[in-house]
Amino acid sequence: MRGTIDALRDAWTLAKPFWTGEERWSARWLLAVVVVLNLALVGMNVILTFWQRAFYNALEAKDWDAFIGLLFLGRTDPEDGFLPGFCLVAGLFILVAVFQLYLKQLLTIRWRRWLTEKLTAQWLHGRAYYRIALADPGTDNPDQRIAEDVDNFVTQNLSLGLGLMSSVVTLLSFVVVLWNLSGPVNVLNLPIPGYLVWVALLYSALGTWLTHLIGRRLVEVNFQRQRLEADFRYALIRVRENAEGIALHHGEATEERGLGQRFAVLVANWRQLMTVTKRLTFFTAGFGQVASIFPIVIAAPAFFAGRIPLGSLIQTSSAFGQVQGSLSWFVDNYTTLAEWRATVARLTGFRTAVAAAEAAEHGGPQVVAGPVPELQASGLELDLPDGRRLLADASLGVAPGEAVLITGASGSGKSTLFRALAGIWPFGRGQVAMPTGARALFLPQRPYLPLGTLRQVVCYPGHPEDFPEAAVRDAVTAAGLEHLLPRLDHPEAWDRQLSGGEQQRLAFARALLQRPDWLFLDEATASLDGPAEEQLYALLRQRLPNTAVVSIAHRPAVARFHDRAVRVEAGRLVPA
Numbered sequence: 001m002r003g004t005i006d007a008l009r010d011a012w013t014l015a016k017p018f019w020t021g022e023e024r025w026s027a028r029w030l031l032a033v034v035v036v037l038n039l040a041l042v043g044m045n046v047i048l049t050f051w052q053r054a055f056y057n058a059l060e061a062k063d064w065d066a067f068i069g070l071l072f073l074g075r076t077d078p079e080d081g082f083l084p085g086f087c088l089v090a091g092l093f094i095l096v097a098v099f100q101l102y103l104k105q106l107l108t109i110r111w112r113r114w115l116t117e118k119l120t121a122q123w124l125h126g127r128a129y130y131r132i133a134l135a136d137p138g139t140d141n142p143d144q145r146i147a148e149d150v151d152n153f154v155t156q157n158l159s160l161g162l163g164l165m166s167s168v169v170t171l172l173s174f175v176v177v178l179w180n181l182s183g184p185v186n187v188l189n190l191p192i193p194g195y196l197v198w199v200a201l202l203y204s205a206l207g208t209w210l211t212h213l214i215g216r217r218l219v220e221v222n223f224q225r226q227r228l229e230a231d232f233r234y235a236l237i238r239v240r241e242n243a244e245g246i247a248l249h250h251g252e253a254t255e256e257r258g259l260g261q262r263f264a265v266l267v268a269n270w271r272q273l274m275t276v277t278k279r280l281t282f283f284t285a286g287f288g289q290v291a292s293i294f295p296i297v298i299a300a301p302a303f304f305a306g307r308i309p310l311g312s313l314i315q316t317s318s319a320f321g322q323v324q325g326s327l328s329w330f331v332d333n334y335t336t337l338a339e340w341r342a343t344v345a346r347l348t349g350f351r352t353a354v355a356a357a358e359a360a361e362h363g364g365p366q367v368v369a370g371p372v373p374e375l376q377a378s379g380l381e382l383d384l385p386d387g388r389r390l391l392a393d394a395s396l397g398v399a400p401g402e403a404v405l406i407t408g409a410s411g412s413g414k415s416t417l418f419r420a421l422a423g424i425w426p427f428g429r430g431q432v433a434m435p436t437g438a439r440a441l442f443l444p445q446r447p448y449l450p451l452g453t454l455r456q457v458v459c460y461p462g463h464p465e466d467f468p469e470a471a472v473r474d475a476v477t478a479a480g481l482e483h484l485l486p487r488l489d490h491p492e493a494w495d496r497q498l499s500g501g502e503q504q505r506l507a508f509a510r511a512l513l514q515r516p517d518w519l520f521l522d523e524a525t526a527s528l529d530g531p532a533e534e535q536l537y538a539l540l541r542q543r544l545p546n547t548a549v550v551s552i553a554h555r556p557a558v559a560r561f562h563d564r565a566v567r568v569e570a571g572r573l574v575p576a
Helices: 004-018 023-060 064-071 087-136 142-182 193-216 219-243 242-250 250-302 309-329 335-359 414-423 455-459 471-479 484-485 502-514 530-543 556-561
Strands: 076-079 081-083 185-187 191-194 367-371 373-385 389-398 401-407 428-435 440-443 518-522 546-554 565-571 572-575
Touching: 004 023, 023 064, 023 081, 023 087, 023 142, 023 309, 023 530, 064 076, 064 087, 064 367, 081 193, 081 530, 087 142, 087 335, 087 455, 142 219, 142 309, 191 193, 193 309, 193 335, 193 401, 219 250, 219 335, 219 565, 242 250, 242 309, 242 530, 250 309, 309 572, 389 414, 401 556, 414 428, 414 518, 414 546, 440 502, 455 471, 455 502, 471 484, 471 502, 502 530, 530 556
Parallel strands: 367 428, 389 572, 401 546, 401 565, 440 518, 518 546
Antiparallel strands: 076 081, 185 191, 373 389, 373 428, 565 572
């Protein structure tokens, strides 16, 4: 029970902003219409129980006129007054059911769109996604949590919420009908009025208790299943994204073995789910089968004694089924409730990780803009996520238009310094001061090529409409990629279409186009041959004479394109 209360509180924390924020009025009106239509369906079910009584009584009495009237336009019944014909009720039922489903789907997609946008924005804000990836490996597969868990959360909330509401209204509507139909019964010489209501209550309470007892492990198993499914899908994506590297290493057998191991764990989890579900289904299927005949058996003695006609027997069975079904809502929805609790736990964990990342947004060296003449990094202390110190009390100054080369042994902290200068490294302290209004561009060894056209890739993170056509073409040509100009507006997976060297040339084209004040290069020409590397550096110095360049590189030939060099050595920055 405590876990359910916690899940409800977490679910409300996730859902509340949608129902109280900027979307609240349209969402509430849409929900209100869906609720009214749900209530209309319940009302028509009540009408149908009285129609069933009159219809089966007409069959028992072989009353043709009553049979035809109740089948089509309706008929006035001596006991119940006017009853509409089945065709009228069924036609209206279909119409209401269709629009109820349509509007519920509309509310579902609106809620999902809103929650997806909010979680995506929080994940990207302040580079929370980067901090989570570095420091919180327990928050697995954020893509799956945003794409699938949000969908499941919204769908399950509406399904369970509207279903519970319908069950409550159905219970309140039919319990009166069943009470009036069942009459009293003597137990130990004590008259028990409305005995069928008490029977339905006891039957459902017993079913609910046994269902929870049998199926309580479903929450944990479903939580693990969602994680393992996401892990396996991520491993498949890794193979797709690294197809060339795997092919060059002839690593197919290793990849197959790794995928097989991941899938074996998934299969083991699925077998656990099968075992728990089998036990639960044994009970729920039997529970449902007994429930279908149970009210007939209970009411049959009165029918055979001639105290009630066939129509009343059918109505009693139907009303008992509705009351018992409403009381057994927990039994019927136990599997969905288990999945819902797992979904809420994953989304809550994701939000907690994002909140922790946001709280640490100002951790690490800070980049500030101010009235300074040059880039001034001071008091830099850089740590690894496990707390080990990489760089201590480091300082660096770079004047406008100056070119500085940073060297050092592999693993000495050069790339971490690069990230600190970008303001994205969250472990350590210190300050990086930049002149107000200065524009910086960082080119890592593996350039990021977003999805879209080649023009969008070159202009990233800007927009293509911000740059003249001639400037885009000139930058691509100058970088040695003129053969790609005919495909400038082709949307393709460019990170798989282009070689490593072409990707790095494309990054240089981005720098030539955007003309930053400070340009940072982390092994940005490592995939190019020596002459090509020298050509691109010469092009930078020629085309961007006022741009300060900070490079991390190993090849000696690059040094001549820089004014001075700094070496990372023994956790210090020293002149080279």
